[in-house]
Amino acid sequence: MTLAMSARLAQRNLDFSLTVGDGETVALMGPNGAGKSSVVSLLAGLLRPEAGRAELDGRVLYDAERGHWLPPHARGTGLLAQDPLLFPHLSVLENVAFGPSSTGAGRAAARRDGRRWLQAVDAADLADRRPAELSGGQAQRVAMARALATEPALLLLDEPMAALDIHSAPLLRRLLKRVLAGRQAVLVTHDVLDALTLADRIIVMEHGRIVEQGPPAAVLATPRSRFAAGLAGLNVMTGSLVAGGLLTDDGEHVAGRWAPGAAADERAGAGTAAFPPSAVSVFLAAPHGSPRNVFARTVTDVEPHGDQIRVRAGALAADISPAAAADLALAPGTDVVLVVKAAEVALYPA
Amino acid sequence: MARPDVWEFRAVPRWIVALAVLGALFILLPLAGMAARVNWPDFVALVTSDSSRAALFLSLRTAAASTVLCLLLGVPLAIVLARGSFPGQRLLRALVLLPLVVPPVVGGLALLYTFGREGLIGRALDVAGVSIAFSTTAVVMAQTFVALPFLVLSLEGTLRTAGQRYEAVAATLGARPTVVLRRVTLPLVLPGLVSGAVLAFARSLGEFGATLTFAGSLEGVTRTLPLEIYLQREIDPDAAIALSLLLIAVAAVVVALTYRAPRRRHTRPKGRPATAGPPPREAATP
Numbered sequence: 001m002t003l004a005m006s007a008r009l010a011q012r013n014l015d016f017s018l019t020v021g022d023g024e025t026v027a028l029m030g031p032n033g034a035g036k037s038s039v040v041s042l043l044a045g046l047l048r049p050e051a052g053r054a055e056l057d058g059r060v061l062y063d064a065e066r067g068h069w070l071p072p073h074a075r076g077t078g079l080l081a082q083d084p085l086l087f088p089h090l091s092v093l094e095n096v097a098f099g100p101s102s103t104g105a106g107r108a109a110a111r112r113d114g115r116r117w118l119q120a121v122d123a124a125d126l127a128d129r130r131p132a133e134l135s136g137g138q139a140q141r142v143a144m145a146r147a148l149a150t151e152p153a154l155l156l157l158d159e160p161m162a163a164l165d166i167h168s169a170p171l172l173r174r175l176l177k178r179v180l181a182g183r184q185a186v187l188v189t190h191d192v193l194d195a196l197t198l199a200d201r202i203i204v205m206e207h208g209r210i211v212e213q214g215p216p217a218a219v220l221a222t223p224r225s226r227f228a229a230g231l232a233g234l235n236v237m238t239g240s241l242v243a244g245g246l247l248t249d250d251g252e253h254v255a256g257r258w259a260p261g262a263a264a265d266e267r268a269g270a271g272t273a274a275f276p277p278s279a280v281s282v283f284l285a286a287p288h289g290s291p292r293n294v295f296a297r298t299v300t301d302v303e304p305h306g307d308q309i310r311v312r313a314g315a316l317a318a319d320i321s322p323a324a325a326a327d328l329a330l331a332p333g334t335d336v337v338l339v340v341k342a343a344e345v346a347l348y349p350a
Numbered sequence: 351m352a353r354p355d356v357w358e359f360r361a362v363p364r365w366i367v368a369l370a371v372l373g374a375l376f377i378l379l380p381l382a383g384m385a386a387r388v389n390w391p392d393f394v395a396l397v398t399s400d401s402s403r404a405a406l407f408l409s410l411r412t413a414a415a416s417t418v419l420c421l422l423l424g425v426p427l428a429i430v431l432a433r434g435s436f437p438g439q440r441l442l443r444a445l446v447l448l449p450l451v452v453p454p455v456v457g458g459l460a461l462l463y464t465f466g467r468e469g470l471i472g473r474a475l476d477v478a479g480v481s482i483a484f485s486t487t488a489v490v491m492a493q494t495f496v497a498l499p500f501l502v503l504s505l506e507g508t509l510r511t512a513g514q515r516y517e518a519v520a521a522t523l524g525a526r527p528t529v530v531l532r533r534v535t536l537p538l539v540l541p542g543l544v545s546g547a548v549l550a551f552a553r554s555l556g557e558f559g560a561t562l563t564f565a566g567s568l569e570g571v572t573r574t575l576p577l578e579i580y581l582q583r584e585i586d587p588d589a590a591i592a593l594s595l596l597l598i599a600v601a602a603v604v605v606a607l608t609y610r611a612p613r614r615r616h617t618r619p620k621g622r623p624a625t626a627g628p629p630p631r632e633a634a635t636p
Contacts (some may be wrong), residue, residue, distance in 0.1 A: 044518075044522050045521070045522070046518050046521075046522075071521070071527075072518070072521035072522050073521045073522075073523075073524050073525055073526050073527075073530075074524075075522075076524075077522060078522065078523075079519065079522040081519075083515070085515055085516055085519045087516060087520070087534060087537075087538075088538070089537040089538060089540075098520065098523055098525070098533070099523035099524050099525075102520070102523060102524050102525035102526075102529050102533065103524040103525075146523065147522075147523070150523050150524050
């Protein structure tokens, strides 16, 4: 029970390969336009790759070289997108029974399946409603039941909670946790919490390629890509590793300490320095004193962040108190000096 | 969040309303003018004469047949035009709409020189013992020729608006293309399908030029209501006016009956349209 896929799609700048193990849930993350939804569409059979091959549980989904392509209805992949897309002309029960009855189950059997899956997502009482009479959270639960009713070998979830309000999302997240246990799934998400609670592995995509992957906790603790660092709320600078620090491509030197697990022979070549915004202080002029990292920047944004003020300056962010922000009279365009203690900076090889 | 469906402001200038009233009058006044000329005491006798009844039933029969033919040919055409992507698609769309702009007489001539005894295909059919021109079949073909674009145009627009996302989801649920068409596509575009069929029926009912050219005017065989009216206009103007009113009444009843139907479907609660949701995304629209 595994998925192995590779695909190239020049028009979407996608060059990607992925394996999903038995019962594994993989979270696909990355900025908009990274190609996450394209991967899902390729697997569901809604997009054709130019090159590549995909095999699910021994069945070939597509093989561009041999001109083999399985249409979506023969793939056994269930899709749940951001928009529930319940058929508006059918009742909730008919929606959930749609899969079984379309694949040959009798009307009575399909309705029985429908009721069972509605029960499984705690939506049995909605059976006779029309989709237009459901809230966003209810509709998404029904859509989940509809996808599960076909007993898919692979579940494709494309930002299933992105359109839900903050009250419905936790309910669906709990449901997904239950549903995804022991199921093969690919979950596209922008939410760190989803990745942490639902996925066994995170894959970070940028520009159609994998830039980083690993167990969620590890990716978030020691992010190697700017995107993952942003998710974890960390500042990240990349460059080449030198003695005791990192030399960025812009020629800035960043002093830090080695992250745990960075072996001695890896401490050269391309590397990353990461530090949390809370470790960054903001000054109007460079201070004197202990060995610290000093970065001259121009403020691009000042925004509330919890009870702190987050100051963004280019790719870097600093969290300071509102009082400090007022004292410094920070506004976009202000030239500032960002200061970070070397002890707060984690260095690791890329 | 601002919800356009609860806003009550309408940006319609008064002069637009005035012109709209003028436009409505332009259509309604001639009807009133005709109604004023009707010979009411003899009305029933005029519209129930043998020739009138024959023309009316022929019209209803042929218009119904050509509507069915329009559905059989027009639905696939609309689907291919709306969903397909192939070279010459734009040209095909333009050609399909041609009967809308070509005078019906020209359409009738085209049919005659294709299916008539001396026509492109007609000659072969004649050899096989089939003669189409100047038969009831010819009436149905002439009506279908002029009415088909109405159905295709109406349905293609509805198909494009409905989008392909529901169809994609249905496919991922295991539905084959034919099942998707039957259980998702057609039910979703039903309002467009119904209004397209009504338009096609109404256009068939009123067909004159192509019918006269390709099918002639043979009582009980090819003389439909519009042809009968044109004929009576010379002989018995009272009968022509009475039949005209009858034709308008039949068309009005058909349009009224079918246009009310789609609005009752999908009762939705206030403020949440059935198609609520974000705009189409890449996942569903390759």
